[in-house]
Amino acid sequence: MTTREEIELLIERRYYAEALEEVYSLDDPLEQIEVLTDIVTAIKKRNGPVEWIPDIMDDAIYISKKLRDPSTRAAAWARIASTFSVTGYYEDAAEFFDMAVEEAEKIENPIERGIVLSTLAYHLAVAGYNEEAYEMFNTAFDTIIGAEISYNLKVDGIIRIGELLEKAGDTLPSTKALNFYRMAFDIFDKLHVNQRAAVVEKKIELALTVYDVGLPPIRQALLEGRNHYALALIEKKYAGVVRLIGELEVALWMKRVNNVEYLDVVDKAFEHCESPRFTETNVQKIARLLTELGSLKRALEFAREIKDVRKRSDALRAIALELAKRKEFEEAREIVRSIPDPRIKTEALTEVVAIEEASEGR
Numbered sequence: 001m002t003t004r005e006e007i008e009l010l011i012e013r014r015y016y017a018e019a020l021e022e023v024y025s026l027d028d029p030l031e032q033i034e035v036l037t038d039i040v041t042a043i044k045k046r047n048g049p050v051e052w053i054p055d056i057m058d059d060a061i062y063i064s065k066k067l068r069d070p071s072t073r074a075a076a077w078a079r080i081a082s083t084f085s086v087t088g089y090y091e092d093a094a095e096f097f098d099m100a101v102e103e104a105e106k107i108e109n110p111i112e113r114g115i116v117l118s119t120l121a122y123h124l125a126v127a128g129y130n131e132e133a134y135e136m137f138n139t140a141f142d143t144i145i146g147a148e149i150s151y152n153l154k155v156d157g158i159i160r161i162g163e164l165l166e167k168a169g170d171t172l173p174s175t176k177a178l179n180f181y182r183m184a185f186d187i188f189d190k191l192h193v194n195q196r197a198a199v200v201e202k203k204i205e206l207a208l209t210v211y212d213v214g215l216p217p218i219r220q221a222l223l224e225g226r227n228h229y230a231l232a233l234i235e236k237k238y239a240g241v242v243r244l245i246g247e248l249e250v251a252l253w254m255k256r257v258n259n260v261e262y263l264d265v266v267d268k269a270f271e272h273c274e275s276p277r278f279t280e281t282n283v284q285k286i287a288r289l290l291t292e293l294g295s296l297k298r299a300l301e302f303a304r305e306i307k308d309v310r311k312r313s314d315a316l317r318a319i320a321l322e323l324a325k326r327k328e329f330e331e332a333r334e335i336v337r338s339i340p341d342p343r344i345k346t347e348a349l350t351e352v353v354a355i356e357e358a359s360e361g362r
Contacts (some may be wrong), residue, residue, distance in 0.1 A: 002026075004250055007035050011042050017269040018050065020056070029063050033076045036060040037274030044087045053087055071116050076104035076121040085127035093127060111157040114144035118161040125168035130176050137183060138163055146330025155191060162187035166200055174207035181207060209253045212285070213238055220254055231265065235272075241282050244273040248289040249299035255293060266295055280307055287315045300335070317348040324355040 003021040010019040019039055020065035040056050043049060057075035057080070064076040083280050100120050107113040114319035121136035144157040157280035169177035181204045188197035206219055207291070214236050221230040227250065234246040247269035254262035283305050297318055302314035316339045332352045339345040 004031055008038065011035075014046065014048065016041070016043060016052070018212065023059075029067060030072055030076055033297070036063075037079055040083050041086060043287055054234060055090075057092075060345065061354050066120045070103050071112055072107045072283060074100045074107075075119050076114050077103065078120040082123035082127040085129075090140045097124065097127075097129075108328045110143050110147035111149070111154065113156050114140045114147075115160050117143060118164045123167045125180065126171050130172070130179075133168060134179055134183075137161060137168075137180070141187075150308075158187055159191060162196070162349060163189075164192070166196075166203070169200075169207075170220075171214070171216055174211045174219065176215075177207050177214070178204065205256070206253060209256065210246070210249040212242065213249060222250065225257075227254055227261070228261065241273065241278060244269050244276065245282065245285055245289070246271070248286065248293065252289055252293055266290075266293055270298075277304070284308075284311055284315065288318070290323055291315070291318045294322065304338075309340050310344070313339045313344040317344055317351075319349055321355070322349050324352045327359055329356050 004026060004270050007026070010022070018040055019035070023032050023035050023039075026035065032255060033324065034061055036056050039051050040060075042054060043056075043299075058217040060076075060080055060083075064073060064080060067076055075313070076258040078101035079098045081093045081100060084090070084096060085093035095119070100123075102119075104113060104116045104120060107116060117136055117140035120178050121133045121140060124130075124133035124136060140161055141158065144154050144161070160182045165180045167182065167189070169180035172180070181200055181312060185197055185200040185204060190192075191205045203223070207214055207220060210219060210222060215233070215237070218233050221227070221233065230250055231247060234243055234250065238246050248264060251262040251265040251269065283302050287302035288333050290296070290302060293299075293318060299315075299319050303312060303319060306312035306315055316335055320335040320339075321331075322334045323335065329352065334347070337347045338343060338351060339348055
């Protein structure tokens with residue numbers, strides 16, 4: 001009998017017809033639906049035979065209608081809905097998401113219902129309905145917490161919600177992943193699932209660091225230490241100032257994980273950026289990144305170009321403090337003198353003096 005792993009390998013190699021022939025060798029109808037939707041997603045992403053998509057989705061729907069268990073049927077319809085969404089059939093997606101929610105509401109056991117709702121939330125996130133997904137994760141959490149059973153019996157369900165929150169975050173760009181990661185961390189941290197909490201905490205730090213170009217494959221490569229592959233993905237997907245910012249973000253992550261090659265990445269980022277056109281927002285981001293990277297001369301060049309007085313003052317203050325931490329106090333004071341906002345200038349001078357006195361043991 002053909003295994004699911006063997007069929008997934010056929011899909012990976014783009015042997016879609018061969019994969020379709022093997023789908024019905026799987027005993028589990030839900031697995032059949034999952035494989036059919038995997039084939040559809042692969043065809044869409046890789047410019048395969050898109051004319052096959054309607055018939056394959058019809059097969060998945062046909063199988064789903066034979067399912068009798070509400071939990072399985074709701075999960076199947078959520079899977080079908082998210083696949084419709086990522087392939088551009090938005091009306092069909094909305095219809096099947098509604099059907100999945102209605103089916104989930106029929107589940108009497110609150111723990112089971114909460115887990116199924118969190119599965120639906122995950123598929124909503126994959127489909128791009130991030131706000132709705134987040135709300136449904138909260139509904140799933142409230143459903144389990146509100147169940148009239150002992151807390152110990154709720155824990156496994158709550159942990160499952162945390163796992164699906166993390167999984168949802170893994171599929172989204174940094175800007176959208178953070179809410180899901182933070183909720184997952186809160187669950188794991190409060191339940192003392194320390195290893196999972198530590199993993200999600202690292203993912204949060206990475207998403208915050210590699211924020212502008214934080215696509216899932218780029219973040220995954222960085223988590224695995226494949227920095228050059230992450231940089232190659234950025235080169236492929238971005239150009240100009242966005243690429244520069246992305247490469248500086250990667251350099252900052254490398255610095256935070258103690259990879260000394262980050263200095264080379266900073267230099268090469270500027271070599272790659274030819275005839276850049278900077279916006280005010282770009283300049284502010286680059287000044288901040290360069291300051292955190294310790295590339296203070298470059299940071300100063302950008303900080304001085306910031307038009308907003310308060311933000312320019314904040315940027316100059318950050319550079320002055322970094323110089324003070326290096327015990328370059330005269331240079332730090334010189335930067336402080338150039339800060340245009342009087343309040344920020346006073347605060348920066350006080351901080352520089354405090355660092356100097358602490359270094360002298362006063």
